[in-house]
Amino acid sequence: xxxxxxxxxxxxxxxxxxxxxxxxxxxxxxxxxxxxxxxxxxxxxxxxxxxxxxxxxxxxxxxxxxxxxxxxxxxxxxxxxxxxxxxxxxxxxxxxxxxxxxxxxxxxxxxxxxxxxxxxxxxxxxxxxxxxxxxxxxxxxxxxxxxxxxxxxxxxxxxxxxxxxxxxxxxxxxxxxxxxxxxxxxxxxxxxxxxxxxxxxxxxxxxxxxxxxxxxxxxxxxxxxxxxxxxxxxxxxxxxxxxxxxxxxxxxxxxxxxxxxxxxxxxxxxxxxxxxxxxxxxxxxxxxx
Numbered sequence: 001x002x003x004x005x006x007x008x009x010x011x012x013x014x015x016x017x018x019x020x021x022x023x024x025x026x027x028x029x030x031x032x033x034x035x036x037x038x039x040x041x042x043x044x045x046x047x048x049x050x051x052x053x054x055x056x057x058x059x060x061x062x063x064x065x066x067x068x069x070x071x072x073x074x075x076x077x078x079x080x081x082x083x084x085x086x087x088x089x090x091x092x093x094x095x096x097x098x099x100x101x102x103x104x105x106x107x108x109x110x111x112x113x114x115x116x117x118x119x120x121x122x123x124x125x126x127x128x129x130x131x132x133x134x135x136x137x138x139x140x141x142x143x144x145x146x147x148x149x150x151x152x153x154x155x156x157x158x159x160x161x162x163x164x165x166x167x168x169x170x171x172x173x174x175x176x177x178x179x180x181x182x183x184x185x186x187x188x189x190x191x192x193x194x195x196x197x198x199x200x201x202x203x204x205x206x207x208x209x210x211x212x213x214x215x216x217x218x219x220x221x222x223x224x225x226x227x228x229x230x231x232x233x234x235x236x237x238x239x240x241x242x243x244x245x246x247x248x249x250x251x252x253x254x255x256x257x258x259x260x261x262x263x264x265x266x267x268x269x270x271x272x273x274x275x276x277x278x279x280x281x282x283x284x285x286x287x288x289x
Contacts, residue, residue: 015040017047024051097130145184146177153184154205161195163203163220170208175265182243182263183207183216186236190218190259193232198222198257212264213245219258226251236261 015027025047101123108119145153151169158165175183187205194203200222207216226233228249236259237247245263 015043017044017051019048019052024048094130097126101126101130144177145180146175148174150175150180150184151207153180154187154207157188157191158203158205161191161203163195163200165191165203165205168204168206168208170206172209173207173214175214178243179214179263179265182239182245183214183261185239186247186259186261187216187218189232189236193226193259194218194220194222194257198224198226200256210262213262214265216261216263217258219256221256223253224251224255224257225253226257233259 015029016023017025017027027043027047104119104123104126108116108123111119151167151173154169155167158167191203191205194200198220200220203218203220205216205218207214209215226249228234228251233247233249240247240261240263243263245261248260248262249257250260251257
């Protein structure tokens with residue numbers, strides 16, 4: 001069916017298979033039965049169905065590949081915009097809040113009674129706002145990642161977590177900007193979840209290589225019971241899926257939570273038609289796989 005069709009010999013008949021005015025295939029056979037009209041029609045119908053189906057599969061695979069590439073580009077663009085906004089927020093709102101706190105502190109030193117209390121309350125609000133700005137900024141990459149800069153970025157965000165954090169970055173984990181950026185945002189979200197929702201006293205973060213994959217693990221000793229179908233974990237899984245990776249979650253009640261992100265260094269290939277493209281959050285029980 002592919003390439004140049006064979007030319008029939010004298011002992012062979014050529015059956016031309018068409019769809020409207022389009023020649024789909026030329027079937028060459030020496031079988032006498034092909035000369036029968038009903039047999040020829042049945043062969044033509046089978047070949048026509050096979051060729052049309054194959055063409056549709058190729059078209060669908062191409063569309064999936066284009067959608068996957070578009071999805072990766074959109075994520076990269078969103079990351080860049082997030083980093084731009086975070087930088088502007090830190091430079092403008094952050095510095096303005098620091099200046100406001102300094103000015104209030106100066107005024108408070110000469111105030112007394114009710115005025116001093118009011119200024120003190122205002123200073124508390126300013127500190128709260130500054131902390132919120134810092135939290136937002138901390139979720140964005142502090143620098144353009146790639147070439148092994150992920151380790152330093154992970155240590156930077158780990159230092160801002162209220163719980164004690166142990167970070168282990170193995171050798172040979174340098175990767176492309178896209179791969180390191182993806183793992184950074186997964187790590188940032190996992191650390192945020194551990195500090196805000198799990199009640200963990202200790203968090204362990206490790207980055208290592210396993211063959212052609214980078215493996216990021218964020219584990220805590222919190223209360224566990226994280227819902228793998230929640231929007232946060234599903235969002236992480238979708239981000240990883242767009243780059244060809246996947247997420248594994250272990251979170252039994254009372255046993256803490258472990259989030260493992262596996263991401264290949266090479267760009268993701270489009271899946272074959274019929275394969276689910278959404279992020280898949282696998283949930284493991286202790287000792288499971």
